Amino acid sequence: xxxxxxxxxxxVVTQQTDTTVPVRPGMRLDVDNxxxxxxxxxxxxxxVRVQATHSSRDRIDVGVGSSTVSVxxxxxxxxxxxxxxxxxxxxxxxxxxxxxxxxxxxDGAQAGVTAETVNGEVKVRxxxxxxxxxxxxxxxxxxxxxxxxDVYTVNEEVTLENVSGDVTAETVSGDISLGGIESAxxxxxxxxxxxxxxxxxxxxxxxxxxxxxGDVSVSVPERANVTxxxxxxxxxxxSCFPVSVTNTSKHRFSFTIGSGSARAELETFNGDIKLxxxxxxxxxxxxxxxxx
Amino acid sequence: MKDQWTDRLSGYLDGDLGVAERGALEAHLAGCPACEAxxxxxxRVVARAQALEDQPPATDLWPxxxxxxxxxxxxxxxxxxxxxxxxxRVSLTVAQLAAAAAVLLLLGSGGAYLAxxxxxxxxxxxxxxxxxxxxxxxxxxxxxxxxxxxxxxxAELQGALEQGRNSGRLDSATVRVLTQSLVTIDSAxxxxxxALAADPGSAYLNQxxxxxxxxxxxxxxxxxxxxxxxx
Numbered sequence: 001x002x003x004x005x006x007x008x009x010x011x012v013v014t015q016q017t018d019t020t021v022p023v024r025p026g027m028r029l030d031v032d033n034x035x036x037x038x039x040x041x042x043x044x045x046x047x048v049r050v051q052a053t054h055s056s057r058d059r060i061d062v063g064v065g066s067s068t069v070s071v072x073x074x075x076x077x078x079x080x081x082x083x084x085x086x087x088x089x090x091x092x093x094x095x096x097x098x099x100x101x102x103x104x105x106x107d108g109a110q111a112g113v114t115a116e117t118v119n120g121e122v123k124v125r126x127x128x129x130x131x132x133x134x135x136x137x138x139x140x141x142x143x144x145x146x147x148x149x150d151v152y153t154v155n156e157e158v159t160l161e162n163v164s165g166d167v168t169a170e171t172v173s174g175d176i177s178l179g180g181i182e183s184a185x186x187x188x189x190x191x192x193x194x195x196x197x198x199x200x201x202x203x204x205x206x207x208x209x210x211x212x213x214g215d216v217s218v219s220v221p222e223r224a225n226v227t228x229x230x231x232x233x234x235x236x237x238x239s240c241f242p243v244s245v246t247n248t249s250k251h252r253f254s255f256t257i258g259s260g261s262a263r264a265e266l267e268t269f270n271g272d273i274k275l276x277x278x279x280x281x282x283x284x285x286x287x288x289x290x291x292x
Numbered sequence: 293m294k295d296q297w298t299d300r301l302s303g304y305l306d307g308d309l310g311v312a313e314r315g316a317l318e319a320h321l322a323g324c325p326a327c328e329a330x331x332x333x334x335x336r337v338v339a340r341a342q343a344l345e346d347q348p349p350a351t352d353l354w355p356x357x358x359x360x361x362x363x364x365x366x367x368x369x370x371x372x373x374x375x376x377x378x379x380x381r382v383s384l385t386v387a388q389l390a391a392a393a394a395v396l397l398l399l400g401s402g403g404a405y406l407a408x409x410x411x412x413x414x415x416x417x418x419x420x421x422x423x424x425x426x427x428x429x430x431x432x433x434x435x436x437x438x439x440x441x442x443x444x445x446x447a448e449l450q451g452a453l454e455q456g457r458n459s460g461r462l463d464s465a466t467v468r469v470l471t472q473s474l475v476t477i478d479s480a481x482x483x484x485x486x487a488l489a490a491d492p493g494s495a496y497l498n499q500x501x502x503x504x505x506x507x508x509x510x511x512x513x514x515x516x517x518x519x520x521x522x523x
Contacts, residue, residue, distance in 0.1 A: 101463070118466055136515065137469045154511065155469045172473040172511060191507060192476050212480040212504060231496040233487055247329040251496045254332065269483065269500060 017060040020049040023069055028094045029087070030070040035101040036082040042091040042108030042126065053084040094129070103138070112147065121156075139174070157193070175214070184262075190214060194271075198281055201226045207264040216266050217274040219281045225258030228275070231267040240276035297324070301331050333495040442505060449512035450474075456516070470515050477508045 023046055031038050036054075048069050052060045057077055063070040073083045089095065091110040099117040105124070106113055112129035115122045121138040124131070127145040134140070139156040142149065146164040157174040160167065164182035174193045178186070181199025186207045188195055194214040201207065201224035209216050215235075220226065230237050231252040243255045266273050274281070297320050300309065304317055321328050453470065456462040462470075484501040491497060 136466055154473050173476050191480050247332050249329045249333060250494055
């Protein structure tokens with residue numbers, strides 16, 4: 001009985017909006033949503049389709065300007081609350097997505113993506129150019145993207161897979177896992193969490209992996225040319241292949257692989273540092289997890 | 293380890309040594325792994341400090357935050373860091389260089405914020421205003437002398453967050469997460485401080501402490517910028 005009442009109430013208070021507007025190359029998509037979700041799927045049409053599930057008190061405003069399509073909810077009474085957006089946008093369209101208690105998901109974009117939320121996950125598959133993904137309370141995941149990548153969360157993990165370009169990834173409490181990375185500039189740091197990197201070490205590149213409480217594991221390809229600096233206060237260093245330490249000071253030592261033209265800094269205050277070949281780290285992590 | 297050459301490493305990096313002295317030092321470096329290691333660490337901290345400085349300084353950051361969270365920013369003057377930076381030249385001893393680099397790391401993102409909050413009558417060079425220190429004589433010095441500025445910045449940003457919570461702009465769950473994260477960082481700071489107190493000469497610990505303190509400022513700053521302005 002209660003379920004029936006709830007279903008009737010839901011039917012009464014929810015509403016669907018479905019609007020499609022034409023767009024021109026160069027235009028940007030701006031979406032602002034307080035609560036709910038924003039899901040954007042890229043398609044090969046020069047149009048933006050906005051499908052929204054929302055309260056009947058709210059109205060979805062799709063504004064088309066000279067350079068932007070802006071999507072937001074307006075309420076007849078008070079503030080618009082929960083809106084579930086399903087948006088289709090051209091692959092070339094840059095997007096700027098903002099939420100508060102909002103999950104954000106983007107799939108198939110081939111342009112820049114800015115996605116920021118306070119309480120919610122951010123998942124982006126695809127993207128090119130400037131990619132800025134941020135959350136406070138939610139995991140951030142980026143896959144199959146290239147460009148200048150800036151990823152930040154506070155209380156969850158960061159995962160990057162098959163990504164190329166400059167990478168900056170930060171969290172406070174959470175692991176950071178980077179796999180299939182092709183980059184000459186990677187800066188990764190967390191305060192409480194593990195750091196895992198599996199990707200290229202390019203000549204002349206700069207790589208920094210740092211945590212306070214956690215392990216750091218990094219893969220170094222066979223033919224890499226890199227000077228590695230290792231620093232740990234309470235922890236051990238382990239390498240799957242032999243290294244010859246050249247410079248040592250308290251809490252830090254370094255060694256050179258090949259010509260040493262790239263620079264890698266591996267730091268953890270409380271934790272171990274592991275160096276392996278690509279593919280070995282996954283096996284090693286798997287074994288370590290089984291041991292625990 | 294410290295020998296007669298250690299204090300000249302800074303000058304060497306700056307290109308201040310004469311030809312003869314430079315040649316002698318390089319000959320010494322070839323046979324002194326300790327000095328070579330020290331020089332390598334100095335290069336690293338300086339490089340990191342320079343890299344952070346090269347990030348676009350958010351000189352107009354605070355007014356935007358203040359507007360979002362409803363705090364007056366009218367009394368604060370925006371300064372051109374680039375202009376000051378172009379004129380700046382720092383020459384320090386090894387310990388001073390390590391300390392200064394660490395402070396720059398600490399204030400890399402918060403420096404503009406601090407600069408905005410200093411008196412417009414402050415005519416000291418920007419490097420000193422940013423770091424809040426006169427040239428220091430030891431690695432412990434910078435921690436002590438920057439604490440007041442750092443604490444002030446943290447207190448103000450935390451106050452702003454508190455206002456955000458009280459005004460309903462931040463929900464209790466988000467505040468709880470931020471608080472837990474701040475506790476996590478504070479714990480790391482305490483550990484790093486203790487380690488540094490026991491080993492004040494460690495460039496790694498200096499750098500790590502500075503990085504961790506910077507993370508706290510950055511978290512507070514980011515949290516404030518993420519506070520939505522609901523109208």
